[in-house]
Amino acid sequence: MDEVIEAWTTRYGATRDQLLPMLHAIQEEAGYVDDALVPVIAKALNISRADVHGVITFYHDFRRTPPGKHMVKICRAESCQSRGGAKIEAAAAQRLGVAMGETRADGQISLEAVYCLGLCATGPNAMVDGRPISRVDEKVLDRIAQEVAA
């Protein structure tokens, strides 16, 4: 991962405003931002470790532990709620065997809440491994469960 950081600063410069893009790149590569990388990033951008830690923990997107093999995100925002989102959220947790905000013990699935995917007229909405799915109901959940079992 040190190479990713070095390549990034060489290509885009070692200014502080590169911190978020760099964290995105690291997460894209490794799935999460390991705490061990904090001093490396801090050194590369000439900022304090506290600064880097503060940014990683501020933004919901950045994770400090490896995610499951599959990522299922379910929208919890108002528009999805008005279309029965809460029931689907509970059913998803049940069906996938993992609580909201957790990664299943076998590391197969992470289930996360998302606040709005901008598909607000066709909820409840989900995002499975980056693929958006609208009008999620029990049948669609079955399909998702099958997909992420692989």
Next chain:
Amino acid sequence: MSGANETNKAKVYISRDMASVALGADDVARAFADAGCDVVRTGSRGLFNIEPLVEVETAQGRIGYGPVCADDVTTVLDGSHANRLGKVEELPFFASQQRFTFALCGVIDPVSLDDYAANGGWNGLMLARSMAPQQVVDAVKASGLRGRGGAGFPTGIKWQTVHDAPAGDKYVVCNADEGDSGTFADRMLMEGDPYCLIEGMAIAAYAVGAHHGYIYTRSEYPFAIDTMKEAIRRSAHIIAPFTLEVRDGAGAYVCGEETALLESIEGKRGQVRAKPPLPALEGLFGMPTVINNVLSIAAVPFILSKGAEAYANVGFGRSRGTMPVQIAGNVKNGGLYEIGFGITLGELVMDIGGGTESGRPVRAVQVGGPLGAYFPPEMFHLPFDYEEFAKAGGLIGHAGITVFDDTVDMAHMARFAMEFCAAESCGKCTPCRIGSTRGVEVMDRIIAARDEQTAETASLGGGAGYLAKALYSRSPSRIDTGIEAQTQLLRDLADTMKFGSLCALGGFTPYPVLSALDYFPEDFGAPGTDNAPHKEAAE
């Protein structure tokens, strides 16, 4: 497929908008491509109950079919499909709109420079560059355009401030951090007509003397990010010497607040800055910065090419021009409806939106996202206008309308507003950081007391208020956990948050909470009301 298709390749248009894809448009597009059709991927027209929509080019124009699935290729191509819609722009939902900003969305290939140029694209930029920068600022002022992100501040005045600021480096920043539930106009525009936004950014940069710009887009919009990056790459030679880059957000709602957004671009925690200084004077990297919403900037090419008057002629009161209204939630005809200000809330929800999709009565609509007020149908006479909504104790925000049917529990929605604020607070100011958490607790006590009250009248058993009191860790007996006292506490807390918070997150969270309390007191167990009206309705 039949030989006719191979010799005479049919041309079809299918949306690549994230909403269409979520409904299966990719599979449909693949099926048509496999059948030998020439498939053009467009943005979405903006009516989602006809998606996935396929438009077939014929001698009579583009004939739409929708919703369509991957098995329907043959019937669509021979015209016998049951969901034949005719010309899409002639459907009532589209024929009654005034599409200024979204004129090309859903019509053209979003990243085709030829398509954009052939439909009048870049005319606004060419015209702007033939004028003095001050004249461009004057045109935007004359149009009456106001910030579409929610605050409604006159865009031209913001530009004038940056134009007049003496500095070498200035920036143009587009706020595309569209986090409000019930809104998707920014996303649709970025995916469906990205050059319109790029042209607006280039015009803004020319007017104020900026050389570099940023489009800050939320990470929940991967399609929009990809389309914008591709469009910026392809149009770099047109907007030069101005340069543009996309910055991805990282899941923080508060970064939609302009100063938090600037902090985030600078690589910091997205914490709100105190104002003044205004970003127009000391913005990104301490330099004068124009920061506008996607819809504000995307309105500018129209204003320049068609004239400020053409824009200002439409509207209501001090709200000029059009608003791309987003009708969402539990609604039959959900989608994007661009119309001049002044249309009433009721027309939007009932006439255009067609009421709820569930078929049950509309109980509440939330206008303006998580920070907007809940209105009951009795308020449907309200005209869409910044001032009228403010007078009624609400806000237009980003013009998203979320419709709820009569199964909604408004106390739960009020609790959710507080919970959302607690989750998304940047933590800089106390009323928002602490107030929102206390707000969740107060709502929990109100809901617990209400449910106890109901259970008690039903069974005449159970320790009244036990659950409510248990939520206090200390001295439960000293605190009045009754509904009346807790409601008073909620109002006090809302008052503190409204007037004591640094930005709109803490400052506006009281809108959904208090409007729910004022318009739907029965859900808060108010005395003299039936306090369990929807239990049977919620199945």
